[in-house]
Amino acid sequence: MCEDCHKTRERSEEEYKRLINRLNRIEGQVRGIRGMLEKDAYCIDILAQTAAVGAALNAFSRELLSQHLRTCVAEGLRHGDDSKVDELTAALQKLLK
Template identity: 40%
Template sequence: MEQSVEQTASHGHHRKSHHSDQTKANLMTRLNRIEGQIRGVKGMIEKDTYCDDVLNQIAAIQSALNSVGKMVLEGHMKSCVIERIQSGEHEVIDEILVTMNKLMK
């Protein structure tokens, strides 16, 4: 996330998302839950919990993060990307392809 902030700053643009208050609240709820799951994994490791149980919890966290990423990506495609294409900024296609490759690693 820091990299994209630097990239937009270096290009002289300051862009913002178009998330509705409801979407923002949903994302924050999901992220708070993920944050709690991560604290839980830290506690599991401190308590020497069986490795398979820890790995299953990590898999659940990864799935939850992917879900958040998909929500943000969908909103981005339906708002920011469409607006930029309509205004003639076709380089947004390359930008989104780079981002999607990062998400799919």
């Protein structure tokens, strides 16, 4: 089993609520798209909503990335753990595909 599989990070209640609220809105948007499809909505209207979901997911990722930089990466660097930079670089490569 990999050593990274069990990494965790405690989040403040405020951060947790903010992230969960974003995900709940995204989930609602995706359900809305499904409803549009079930009601035979016009393709362009559905595509507009899928673009909105993509933008919402990107905003979620930016928020999570920002928190990761401020906490995990900064703390790792303060303690001489350069592996956090490699981890961040790999994550950015996945996000920017």
